[in-house]
Structure formats: structure tokens, C-alpha cells
Amino acid sequence: MRLRNFLVIIVLTAILALAAMVALPHDKYLRYQSLNDHTAPNAYWIYERIHTDPTPIDIAFIGSSRTGRSMHTERLQENLAREGIQARAVNFHIVKTGRDMHYAIAKELLTNRPVKLLVLEMTELEDRTPHPDFIFIADAADVLSAPLFLNVGYLRNFSRLPGRQVDLFLETQLESVGLRQPDFTPPSYQGPNLDWTEFLQTLDGVRHPLTTHHSHAEMEKIRAEQDAAITPPLLPKALASLEFKVPRYYIEQILELAKEHNTKVVFLYLPRYGGPKTPPPYDAMYRSKVPLMNPQPLLQSSDIWADGTHVNWSGSKIVTDFVAEELAREKYIE
Amino acid sequence: MLFNSYAFLFGFLPLALIGFFGLRARGLRGPSVTFLMVASLAFYAYWKPSDTWVLVSTIVMNYTIARYMSRLGHGGAKALLILGICANLGLLVYFKYFDFLGTNLAALVGKEYVARGIVMPIGISFFTFTQLAYLVDCYRSRDYEGQFTNYALFVTIFPHLIAGPIIHHAEMRPQFARLRKTPIDMEMIKMGVIIFVIGIAKKVLLADNLVASADAVFNAADAGTHFNAAAAWTGTVAYTLQIYFDFSGYSDMAIGLALLFGLRLPINFNSPYKSRSIIEFWRCWHITLSTWLRDYLYIPLGGNRGGEWARLRNVFITFLLGGIWHGAGWTFVIWGALHGTYNVTNHLLRNKFAPAPAREGWLRSFIKQACVLLLVMIAWVFFRAKTVGGAIGILQSMAFIVPAEASRLEQADFAMYFWIVLAAAIALFAPNTQQITAYTQKTTEQLRLPRIDLLTSLRSGSVAFAASPAVAVVCGLLFAAALACIWRPAIFIYFNF
Numbered sequence: 071m072r073l074r075n076f077l078v079i080i081v082l083t084a085i086l087a088l089a090a091m092v093a094l095p096h097d098k099y100l101r102y103q104s105l106n107d108h109t110a111p112n113a114y115w116i117y118e119r120i121h122t123d124p125t126p127i128d129i130a131f132i133g134s135s136r137t138g139r140s141m142h143t144e145r146l147q148e149n150l151a152r153e154g155i156q157a158r159a160v161n162f163h164i165v166k167t168g169r170d171m172h173y174a175i176a177k178e179l180l181t182n183r184p185v186k187l188l189v190l191e192m193t194e195l196e197d198r199t200p201h202p203d204f205i206f207i208a209d210a211a212d213v214l215s216a217p218l219f220l221n222v223g224y225l226r227n228f229s230r231l232p233g234r235q236v237d238l239f240l241e242t243q244l245e246s247v248g249l250r251q252p253d254f255t256p257p258s259y260q261g262p263n264l265d266w267t268e269f270l271q272t273l274d275g276v277r278h279p280l281t282t283h284h285s286h287a288e289m290e291k292i293r294a295e296q297d298a299a300i301t302p303p304l305l306p307k308a309l310a311s312l313e314f315k316v317p318r319y320y321i322e323q324i325l326e327l328a329k330e331h332n333t334k335v336v337f338l339y340l341p342r343y344g345g346p347k348t349p350p351p352y353d354a355m356y357r358s359k360v361p362l363m364n365p366q367p368l369l370q371s372s373d374i375w376a377d378g379t380h381v382n383w384s385g386s387k388i389v390t391d392f393v394a395e396e397l398a399r400e401k402y403i404e
Numbered sequence: 405m406l407f408n409s410y411a412f413l414f415g416f417l418p419l420a421l422i423g424f425f426g427l428r429a430r431g432l433r434g435p436s437v438t439f440l441m442v443a444s445l446a447f448y449a450y451w452k453p454s455d456t457w458v459l460v461s462t463i464v465m466n467y468t469i470a471r472y473m474s475r476l477g478h479g480g481a482k483a484l485l486i487l488g489i490c491a492n493l494g495l496l497v498y499f500k501y502f503d504f505l506g507t508n509l510a511a512l513v514g515k516e517y518v519a520r521g522i523v524m525p526i527g528i529s530f531f532t533f534t535q536l537a538y539l540v541d542c543y544r545s546r547d548y549e550g551q552f553t554n555y556a557l558f559v560t561i562f563p564h565l566i567a568g569p570i571i572h573h574a575e576m577r578p579q580f581a582r583l584r585k586t587p588i589d590m591e592m593i594k595m596g597v598i599i600f601v602i603g604i605a606k607k608v609l610l611a612d613n614l615v616a617s618a619d620a621v622f623n624a625a626d627a628g629t630h631f632n633a634a635a636a637w638t639g640t641v642a643y644t645l646q647i648y649f650d651f652s653g654y655s656d657m658a659i660g661l662a663l664l665f666g667l668r669l670p671i672n673f674n675s676p677y678k679s680r681s682i683i684e685f686w687r688c689w690h691i692t693l694s695t696w697l698r699d700y701l702y703i704p705l706g707g708n709r710g711g712e713w714a715r716l717r718n719v720f721i722t723f724l725l726g727g728i729w730h731g732a733g734w735t736f737v738i739w740g741a742l743h744g745t746y747n748v749t750n751h752l753l754r755n756k757f758a759p760a761p762a763r764e765g766w767l768r769s770f771i772k773q774a775c776v777l778l779l780v781m782i783a784w785v786f787f788r789a790k791t792v793g794g795a796i797g798i799l800q801s802m803a804f805i806v807p808a809e810a811s812r813l814e815q816a817d818f819a820m821y822f823w824i825v826l827a828a829a830i831a832l833f834a835p836n837t838q839q840i841t842a843y844t845q846k847t848t849e850q851l852r853l854p855r856i857d858l859l860t861s862l863r864s865g866s867v868a869f870a871a872s873p874a875v876a877v878v879c880g881l882l883f884a885a886a887l888a889c890i891w892r893p894a895i896f897i898y899f900n901f
Contacts, residue, residue, distance in 0.1 A: 071594075071870070071871050071872060071873065071876075072590075073590045073593055073594055075873075075876075076594055076597070076871050076876050077597065077876075079873055079876035079877060079880060080597065080601075080876045080877075080879045080880040080883065081880065082880065083876065083877045083879075083880025083881055083884070084880040084881075084883045084884040084887065085884075086880075087880065087881050087884035087885070088884045088887065088888065091884070091888055225410070226891075229410055229887075229891055230891040232884075232887065232888035233888040233889050233890075233891055233892075236888055236889075240819070244817075244818060244819070249817070249818040250817070250818075251817025251818070251819075251820075
């Protein structure tokens with residue numbers, strides 16, 4: 071057999087086999103369980119809330135840990151009820167940044183549940199890089215169809231996809247015959263509202279209070295450190311569409327998805343301590359398209375910050391109350 | 405970069421092949437050899453560029469010493485040889501054993517030693533042994549490598565650079581000369597692809613799926629956990645299989661990669677767990693190290709020249725030093741001492757009893773094989789454990805000497821036992837890579853894949869097969885399965901040595 075033919079058969083077989091692996095079915099709940107970050111566990115709960123809890127989801131918050139630490143949804147519901155608005159709110163944050171993850175959550179939510187209002191986190195600077203845990207949650211089709219150009223996470227996620235699919239397929243089969251020994255077992259369902267604003271409960275059951283606060287001098291020091299660590303936009307404004315291609319692509323995808331499902335979208339600006347008055351990415355792209363709720367003027371005191379990017383329990387009450395007022399006043403939800 | 409990484413498979417290797425064969429296609433065979441040397445240095449520098457100076461300076465030093473040695477008389481050459489050996493071993497001792505020696509010497513005189521945290525350049529044990537052998541061979545033959553590029557390539561050729569197989573200049577020199585003059589046989593490339601795929605499958609599909617079982621037991625035992633007997637046996641069996649498939653998989657990949665560039669490396673494993681004596685085991689396990697230790701340590705120590713007791717002493721010392729070569733720690737010393745004791749005992753028994761018949765009954769053969777495996781596994785416990793206490797704890801559990809509060813293995817599940825059983829079945833019953841491919845390192849024999857295709861081979865019950873479409877499909881499937889799994893970070897065990 072000629073070497074060339076021999077190699078061609080190997081390559082084609084490998085490609086077909088990898089494609090077959092990617093197509094393997096699995097239990098999506100096991101996929102969500104595979105993202106079991108012990109420092110802020112909630113991926114399994116997001117799946118449970120969407121698929122197993124029939125409680126309505128009127129307002130959905132999607133964002134990073136900033137959203138997680140800011141929105142106390144039970145308090146929000148109570149505030150709205152006082153305004154005569156009966157709405158159920160849910161905090162679907164996932165720690166770490168990356169718009170692809172927000173898209174994956176929004177897609178899972180909107181394709182399975184009717185949602186009246188989607189509140190999407192907006193920060194002072196879009197993360198150019200995709201979410202490091204996107205591969206854990208995303209559908210195979212979304213991993214494959216992610217933007218390739220200028221997406222530093224594409225090859226990493228693409229290369230991990232066949233292995234992920236095989237692992238999840240085998241776990242699903244073993245689970246079905248009772249032979250699976252899970253690395254992680256989710257706790258019993260934690261109810262329709264899982265907020266990490268007053269405390270964070272890790273998987274060992276320990277509650278970590280989120281009441282830390284700092285002096286003004288300490289917060290200023292933290293801010294200076296963050297200023298030094300942040301990479302501002304590298305390219306001129308005219309080329310921002312290249313630099314921020316990936317996050318913008320996913321925001322557009324979310325907006326389209328919401329439109330398809332008749333879900334209203336509002337941005338919620340959650341700045342870091344001392345962040346700009348309005349979010350530059352919003353000013354650049356979405357001012358004319360999507361409304362923005364901006365609590366930035368209320369977040370100036372150093373007392374309400376747990377660290378440079380997250381408000382503490384007191385800060386979350388301020389943000390939550392502000393959002394409830396805005397939702398009622400602007401009639402984003404009725 | 406690891407052979408089982410995307411950077412290597414889709415970055416370095418294609419570029420190296422394109423560069424190498426691109427030059428050869430233009431008739432530039434000599435420059436293609438130089439290119440391979442430069443690519444190999446780049447491969448090494450990828451790990452930690454700052455360590456490359458150690459490799460390059462030893463190459464320059466040893467090349468220069470060998471060159472001058474050939475011009476000097478007996479006394480001068482011997483002095484230069486001793487200088488070269490001291491310089492090479494000095495570097496090895498400094499990087500590998502300085503802190504270990506410092507800690508133990510300080511403890512001996514009742515003082516405290518603050519470890520310097522010296523980080524060993526990767527592969528130093530292997531390239532030091534390769535070059536030591538070269539110096540000794542040059543001294544013996546008074547023949548040295550005239551072309552610096554050839555010498556540098558001999559040391560650095562990337563398939564063997566990090567973890568062997570340990571090669572000899574005499575094996576490689578004619579191959580380099582041929583590489584400069586004649587085209588590469590396409591049959592070598594086909595065989596190289598098959599052997600590489602077998603190697604990556606062994607590493608990624610078998611060894612890496614056994615890591616969790618072994619680590620769960622050994623890491624916890626080192627931290628003071630006592631396991632029940634089942635857990636201790638599971639961990640030990642898993643590690644016994646893991647290290648075999650990890651290292652033999654690496655060696656297969658190295659041989660396969662070398663074949664892609666028209667070079668043959670020596671075989672390093674020959675189904676060691678099928679051995680029926682410890683002596684046989686060491687003829688089949690890490691063959692190039694065993695051969696090196698025999699040629700450059702055991703024989704210079706006196707070999708069997710001073711009578712039976714001197715021979716046994718030399719055998720023991722050779723294995724003890726072989727153990728220390730693997731790492732700076734008492735567990736490696738014990739591992740070496742255990743194998744030294746096993747081998748000495750094996751020699752004594754062999755002297756006392758009549759040699760076994762060539763064809764033994766299955767029961768006798770099975771008992772012998774089981775005994776060898778048991779002894780090897782006991783030694784692996786010391787090899788894998790980070791602490792002597794952890795190793796003893798596991799051995800006690802294996803011997804059913806377990807405290808009442810002994811833990812069971814929480815991670816034990818179907819998948820864990822599936823991989824252990826599959827790996828054991830392959831290690832104990834399946835043909836090895838060279839039996840499947842008919843690979844031989846003997847350059848006097850032309851490499852030819854067997855002419856039996858896979859289906860015929862399966863029907864006839866024989867093991868070897870040709871590069872047929874069915875074999876290509878199997879290779880493609882194995883490669884795809886390996887690709888699907890290599891995102892998990894898993895370094896080769898022998899990279900630590």
C-alpha cells in the first residue's frame with residue numbers, strides 16, 4: 071500500500087471518528103454538573119431552575135460574579151411587589167467573565183422557558199477573551215460555531231470537545247445502569263432563588279458571609295492596583311470591532327435570541343470600584359439599541375465594597391433596591 | 405513540549421517534517437540533518453529556554469574532550485576521560501542530588517540545611533548518560549565523531565532527548581551518514597506512523613486513565629492515610645500498569661518519531677510483565693538503561709571477573725546506583741536495593757537449581773510470572789511513594805496488616821476497574837509493539853512491515869500485520885481516541901528523572 075494512501079486513510083478515519091464522538095448524545099444535567107467550581111457553585115442549580123422548577127422566571131439576570139454578588143432576587147421581588155408588580159426574578163450568574171458563557175446560559179434559558187425581561191450585565195470593559203469554562207456548559211454546536219477569528223479560546227475548546235462528549239456519553243450510560251461513581255453530587259434543590267449576596271455557601275456546606283468591607287484608603291489602594299493591572303483597549307476606536315469582536319458577537323447573539331423569544335433586554339451596569347460613570351462599551355455600541363440601568367452614582371462609598379469588583383451585602387441591597395425602582399419606574403416589567 | 409500535546413502534534417512535528425523533507429526534496433540531504441539538529445534544540449528550548457545552555461555546553465564540552473582524547477597517548481586520554489566523567493557527573497550531582505545530599509549530610513552532623521530549590525534541567529539524566537557512554541566509547545576505540553553537527557544531533561535528536569531510549573554513538577553514526585547520502589525508505593515512515601500511534605494510545609488511553617487510581621492511593625498514603633487491602637492493591641496494580649504504559653508508550657512514540665526521520669532507535673521494552681524471572685524482567689524493562697548500566701557500570705566495577713561473590717556484589721551495586729539515578733530520595737535508594745537483592749537472589753537460585761526447561765508447564769510458568777510480578781509491584785510501591793512511611797503503609801495494607809479505621813478507596817468505580825483490567829490484559833497477554841510491526845533496530849536488516857494484512861492476521865491468530873487499509877483504519881481510530889483525550893495535562897513519569 072502506498073504511503074500516501076495509508077496516511078490519507080488514517081487522517082480521514084480520525085476525522086470521521088472525532089466527528090462521531092462530537093455527535094454522541096448525553097444527559098445535559100450531567101454536563102452542567104461537570105462545572106462544579108467549589109468556590110461559587112451554581113451551574114447545576116441553573117440547570118435545575120430552568121428544567122425542573124416550574125416557578126415562573128419573569129426576570130432573569132445573566133452575568134458574572136458581579137451580578138451574583140449584586141442582585142438579591144428575593145429582595146427584588148419584595149420591592150417589586152410593594153410597587154404592585156408580581157414578578158419572579160432569578161440570578162443566573164456564573165463566576166468569571168466571558169460573553170460566550172452568558173450566551174450559553176441565555177440560550178438554555180430562553181429556548182426552554184418564557185422570560186419577560188433579561189437583565190444582562192455590563193461592565194466598564196468587555197473581556198476580549200472567552201469564558202474559560204464555556205466548554206463545560208455550551209452545546210457542541212455552539213462550541214463548533216463560535217467565532218474562529220481572534221477568538222483565543224476557540225482551539226482550546228474545539229480540541230476538548232470530542233473528549234468532553236465521550237466522557238459525558240459514557241457517564242450518561244453508566245448512570246443509566248447505576249454504575250456511575252460521580253466526582254460531584256449536587257446538593258438537594260436549593261429553591262427558586264439562589265443568591266450569593268449575603269453569604270456564599272460552598273459545597274462543603276460552609277456559609278461564608280459577604281459582609282467584608284474596607285476603609286477608603288484600602289479601597290483606593292485596590293483601585294490603583296486594578297488600574298495598573300487592567301489592559302485598556304489596545305487598538306484605536308475605529309478598530310474596536312476587531313479587538314472586541316468576540317464579546318460583541320455574543321451580545322448580538324443574545325439580543326437576537328431575546329428578540330426571537332419576545333424577551334425584553336436591559337443592561338445593568340455593574341462597575342468596579344471607582345469605575346467610569348457610564349460603561350464605555352455601552353456608549354460605543356448599544357446606547358441607541360438597549361436601555362441601561364446605571365447604579366454607578368450610588369456605589370461611591372468604600373463601605374459597600376467587598377473587594378475591587380464586588381459589592382458586599384450592604385452594596386447588594388443598594389443595587390437591588392435601585393434595580394427594583396428602575397424596573398418599576400421605566401416599566402421594564404409590568 | 406509533550407509528544408501527546410496539540411502543540412507538538414499540530415505545530416512542531418508538521419513544521420519539522422516539512423522542513424526536513426522540504427530540504428531533502430531539493431537534494432539538500434546534508435542541510436536536512438543540520439535542520440533536524442536545530443529543530444531538536446528548539447524542541448528542547450520550548451520547555452525552558454534558559455536550560456538550553458546546560459545542554460549546549462555539555463555538547464560542546466564532550467565533543468571537545470573526545471576530539472582531544474583521540475590525539476593523546478594512553479595516560480593523557482585517560483586523564484581527559486576522567487575529567488570528562490567528573491564534569492558530567494558533577495553537573496548531574498549538582499542539579500539532581502545537591503539538596504538531597506545537603507539535607508542528609510547536615511542531618512548526619514546535626515545541622516540544619518536550607519534547600520536551594522535547584523531545578524533540574526529536563527532530560528539531564530538521559531543526555532548525561534548518553535554523553536558519558538560516548539566519552540567511554542571514544543576512549544576505548546580512539547575514534548570520535550568528526551562532524552560537530554552529527555555529534556550535536558546524536559545528543560539532541562528530539563525523539564530520545566528527554567527520556568530516552570538511551571542511544572549509543574556507534575548505533576547512530578552510520579545512520580547519520582546514510583541520512584546524508586540516501587533517500588528515506590517509505591516503509592520506515594509507515595512503520596513509524598503505526599508505532600507512534602500505538603505509543604500515543606498506550607500513553608493517553610491506558611496510562612493516563614490509570615493515574616487517578618494510583619494517585620488517589622499513593623498521595624493519601626504519603627499524607628498518612630491507611631487504606632484497606634483492596635484499596636492498597638488497587639493503587640499498586642494501577643501504578644504498576646501506569647508506569648509500564650506511560651514509559652513504553654513514550655518509548656514507542658520516540659521510536660515511531662525517529663522512523664519518520666529515517667532513524668532507528670533501540671527497543672526499550674519487550675513485554676516485561678510476561679517475565680518469569682527477575683533477570684528476565686530486567687532484560688525486558690528499560691532495556692537501554694539496563695544495557696548502559698551493564699556496559700558502563702557493572703563491567704567497569706569488575707563484572708563477573710572476581711568470582712561469584714564479587715559478581716553478586718557488583719550486581720547489587722549496579723542496581724543500587726540505578727535506583728539512585730532515578731531520583732534523589734530514599735524511596736529510590738530502597739527501590740534500587742530491592743531490585744539488587746532480587747537479582748542477587750535470582751542469580752544464587754539459578755546457580756543452585758538446574759536451569760528451567762525451554763518449554764515449561766503452564767502452571768509452573770504462571771507461578772513464576774506471578775512471583776516476579778509480585779516482587780516488581782512491591783518495589784514499585786517504593787518507587788511511586790514520596791515517603792518511606794507512605795510506602796510501608798501501603799505494603800502493610802497489601803499484607804492485610806490494616807488498622808480498624810483503614811479507609812476504602814472512595815473513587816473506586818466501574819471505569820477505574822475497567823481500565824485496570826483492560827491494561828492488565830494487554831500487558832500480560834497482548835503482543836508487544838515490535839511483535840506487531842516486526843520492528844528491529846538492527847540497521848543491517850531492512851525494515852519491512854509483515855506482509856499479512858490485519859484481517860488475515862486476525863483470522864490466522866498471528867500478531868503481525870501489514871500497512872493495509874484495515875490497519876490504517878485502526879490507526880485512525882486509535883489516533884482519534886488519543887486526540888480526544890490529550891487535553892488532560894499528563895506529563896510522562898520519566899520526564900521527572
